[in-house]
Amino acid sequence: MVFDVFFLQQVINGLSIGCVYALMAIGFTLIFGVLNVVNFAHGEVYTIGAFVGLMVITALAPPLLAVVPLVLAVGAVSGVGLERIAFRPFRRFTDEASQKSRAMREATLLSSLAVSIVTREIMMHIFGGDMQGIPSGYLLQQPVAIGPIMVASGSLVIFATSAVMLGALQFLLYRTQTGLGIRAVSNNQLGARYVGINTDRTIVTTFAVGSMLGATAGILVGLYDGAISPHMGFAPGVKAFVAMVMGGLSSIPGAVACALLLGVSESIATEFLSSGWKDLITYSLLVITLVFFPQGLFGHGRERA
Amino acid sequence: MPLDGAQASNTAVATRRILEVRDLTVRMGPQEILRGVSLDVAEGAIVAVLGANGVGKTTLMRALSGIYRTSGGATVFDGEDMTDSPSHEVVRRGLAQAPEGRQIFGTMTVRENLLLGGRTLRHDRAARMERMLELFPRLRERLTQKAGSLSGGEQQMLCIARALMSKPRLLLLDEPSLGLAPMVVKQIFDLLVQIRSEGTSILLVEQNARAALRVADHAYVMEAGRVTLSGSAADLAADPRVRAAYLGG
Numbered sequence A: 001m002v003f004d005v006f007f008l009q010q011v012i013n014g015l016s017i018g019c020v021y022a023l024m025a026i027g028f029t030l031i032f033g034v035l036n037v038v039n040f041a042h043g044e045v046y047t048i049g050a051f052v053g054l055m056v057i058t059a060l061a062p063p064l065l066a067v068v069p070l071v072l073a074v075g076a077v078s079g080v081g082l083e084r085i086a087f088r089p090f091r092r093f094t095d096e097a098s099q100k101s102r103a104m105r106e107a108t109l110l111s112s113l114a115v116s117i118v119t120r121e122i123m124m125h126i127f128g129g130d131m132q133g134i135p136s137g138y139l140l141q142q143p144v145a146i147g148p149i150m151v152a153s154g155s156l157v158i159f160a161t162s163a164v165m166l167g168a169l170q171f172l173l174y175r176t177q178t179g180l181g182i183r184a185v186s187n188n189q190l191g192a193r194y195v196g197i198n199t200d201r202t203i204v205t206t207f208a209v210g211s212m213l214g215a216t217a218g219i220l221v222g223l224y225d226g227a228i229s230p231h232m233g234f235a236p237g238v239k240a241f242v243a244m245v246m247g248g249l250s251s252i253p254g255a256v257a258c259a260l261l262l263g264v265s266e267s268i269a270t271e272f273l274s275s276g277w278k279d280l281i282t283y284s285l286l287v288i289t290l291v292f293f294p295q296g297l298f299g300h301g302r303e304r305a
Numbered sequence B: 001m002p003l004d005g006a007q008a009s010n011t012a013v014a015t016r017r018i019l020e021v022r023d024l025t026v027r028m029g030p031q032e033i034l035r036g037v038s039l040d041v042a043e044g045a046i047v048a049v050l051g052a053n054g055v056g057k058t059t060l061m062r063a064l065s066g067i068y069r070t071s072g073g074a075t076v077f078d079g080e081d082m083t084d085s086p087s088h089e090v091v092r093r094g095l096a097q098a099p100e101g102r103q104i105f106g107t108m109t110v111r112e113n114l115l116l117g118g119r120t121l122r123h124d125r126a127a128r129m130e131r132m133l134e135l136f137p138r139l140r141e142r143l144t145q146k147a148g149s150l151s152g153g154e155q156q157m158l159c160i161a162r163a164l165m166s167k168p169r170l171l172l173l174d175e176p177s178l179g180l181a182p183m184v185v186k187q188i189f190d191l192l193v194q195i196r197s198e199g200t201s202i203l204l205v206e207q208n209a210r211a212a213l214r215v216a217d218h219a220y221v222m223e224a225g226r227v228t229l230s231g232s233a234a235d236l237a238a239d240p241r242v243r244a245a246y247l248g249g
């Protein structure tokens, strides 16, 4: 019985970590959807979300609920800036040779990697490489009893925020003109141009939305873990990328399900195995998926030209 | 700024031109694919562009829709310059295309495809969709299905209906008959006459010259990036060169 309660607590912890991976993975998936290119700087958006959140907290001591819209705004701005710097310059070429060229794809890939490294270095320069503590008044570590189970308040906040953001995203994608446009560009960019969609604007919007989710994940984890650093975006970035690939590259529900699966597996693994095994779990799941389900667990066989 | 010319009188409906293309050139890297194409579409007309594979018909259509940039020449739409307008601008101004390869949104529903086609409409989107479903009743049965699951003929109808959703003044059609059974081709070409009668002029690219000349008022023949022949559809259908090259003798 003790074991069961304990196990349940681990599952809940895992789900909250999984939600963070999911918020990240959605951003990856949305951006990959409209561009067919992986955005390597997504982890840095997460870090920026956490640092700007911390700066605002230490400077203004706002109520916690006011931090979220601010971080959303910061995420949107970083997403737009990232698209301008790392992606747009490579979209000037419309002839078939450049569009199909591997070199062009790799150049875009490297440019976002470069932006990611430069951003991290700048943050190291400003904040130093060490962990920065979050003021204790903002920490989300109070235990909350739900029946026999003790859950950190941070987990509950993460669940609630993720649920709201997922709901808002579904509304955006399925109930608004903007969302219809994002889905159209993801499905068929040329087709989108023929119906008169401004694809550049849609791509910018997608970066803004994806980065809003990523930045929010960053500040939530900061408040939950109690410390942030310029490197904090790397690990969740990798996990979210794995979740996207496992989910089939273009499926948001798939990415979310796989992110939750990763979070829970890791959380259980750290409790029963030594913590060094945690990352092994993620990569083993990735390899197993790719070997047995090359289209991902939820893929519909999108072409990956 | 409409240009003077005798050709406009070829159509009985009107002499006003909805589209004028003057000496249009398009380059792709080192290659000049369009080498100075000129043509007119009179308001209310159905105009066909014929030509073998690879002569540049699709390139012309893409340049007109703002997908490709031009390297010379001009297009005038409804009396105003439209040279190199971006694709989203072109649709807003009243020129829509049912492109080669259809380019429908296969993972989205038929309904969503139509809504996307009508996104430039400010109001009456529902009424417009209703009109499209009257014109293409097959689509009504498939409204909630994924567009990718439709048959080839249904996809072509969806593609045309999607373009018409924006209530265009001019509809461009790039090989609507490609890969379709003769019955379906006839059905689609019969609809073109209907569409024209509702106020949409049509510029049609076809390799199926027989079907195209049957509905067209005027036609152009392209070879290697140039217009080499033009005239009323009846004249071209009787022309021995056209008969030999495109109508099987």
Ligand SMILES: Nc1ncnc2c1ncn2[C@@H]1O[C@H](COP(=O)(O)OP(=O)(O)O)[C@@H](O)[C@H]1O
Pocket: A094, A095, A096, A097, B028, B033, B051, B052, B053, B054, B055, B056, B057, B058, B059, B060
């Ligand atoms: N995006 C492109 N990049 C390079 N060459 C192209 C491109 N599009 C078309 N071409 C070339 O232009 C020529 C005309 O093609 P196209 O306009 O598709 O002909 P058609 O539609 O008449 O069959 C062909 O030789 C084709 O290879």
Ligand SMILES: [Mg+2]
Pocket: B057, B058, B059, B100, B175
């Ligand atoms: Mg063609």
